[in-house]
Amino acid sequence: xIQVEQSPPDLILQEGANSxxxxxxxxxxxxxxxxxxxxxxxxxxxFYIPSGTKQNGRLSATTVATxxxxxxxISSSQTTDSGVYFCAVERSNNDMRFGAGTRLTVKP
Amino acid sequence: xxxxxxxxxxxxxxTGRQVTLMCHQTWSHSYMFWYRQDLGHGLRLIYYSAAADxxxxxxxxxxxxxxxxxxxxxxxxxxxxxRSQTSVYFCASSEGAGGLLDTQYFGPGTRLTVL
Numbered sequence: 001x002i003q004v005e006q007s008p009p010d011l012i013l014q015e016g017a018n019s020x021x022x023x024x025x026x027x028x029x030x031x032x033x034x035x036x037x038x039x040x041x042x043x044x045x046x047f048y049i050p051s052g053t054k055q056n057g058r059l060s061a062t063t064v065a066t067x068x069x070x071x072x073x074i075s076s077s078q079t080t081d082s083g084v085y086f087c088a089v090e091r092s093n094n095d096m097r098f099g100a101g102t103r104l105t106v107k108p
Numbered sequence: 109x110x111x112x113x114x115x116x117x118x119x120x121x122x123t124g125r126q127v128t129l130m131c132h133q134t135w136s137h138s139y140m141f142w143y144r145q146d147l148g149h150g151l152r153l154i155y156y157s158a159a160a161d162x163x164x165x166x167x168x169x170x171x172x173x174x175x176x177x178x179x180x181x182x183x184x185x186x187x188x189x190x191r192s193q194t195s196v197y198f199c200a201s202s203e204g205a206g207g208l209l210d211t212q213y214f215g216p217g218t219r220l221t222v223l
Contacts, residue, residue, distance in 0.1 A: 033209045044214070
């Protein structure tokens with residue numbers, strides 16, 4: 001199946017800092033999504049972004065499908081941004097895989 | 109209550125026992141999913157369903173059985189639980205118009221321990 005690699009695995013920031021999370025995938029995909037899992041385990045969709053760029057407040061994401069990567073940008077980070085960020089990809093044959101995640105800790 | 113719920117939230121069972129995890133959604137979403145999450149891993153898809161009476165295998169279906177007789181319910185059964193099935197299980201639903209990764213809404217999870 002398709003391989004999904006996220007980097008870095010862990011990231012520690014001071015509140016107010018910016019960060020970039022990366023998701024690489026090994027084959028062409030039809031869909032890509034970013035998720036956030038908060039420290040209590042709740043999973044929430046962030047972006048449905050098979051290509052292009054989207055922004056939602058302090059968060060934005062860019063997917064370059066031809067080069068098989070996606071980036072999630074977090075600006076002016078807050079403690080509430082802490083948690084694990086996952087990317088997931090879907091191929092045309094309904095093969096869907098998640099990356100192992102980036103664990104973000106934002107310190108006050 | 110509107111949304112997606114899972115029950116039980118916590119379950120301890122013994123090897124060899126049958127266990128059923130329940131998932132209920134109130135949005136009439138077409139698609140429903142079951143995932144497992146293990147330490148150090150992202151989510152892995154067990155089974156999904158595109159509609160009532162239609163189910164398909166995901167990445168890790170072995171040892172699990174699903175059914176979907178009603179749109180709103182998607183139970184997951186471990187027919188003979190093994191220790192390797194100790195995990196946190198998440199149910200999700202979506203409208204599915206954008207494929208499997210159309211915006212998914214997740215339940216709170218069920219933490220299952222198999223002794």
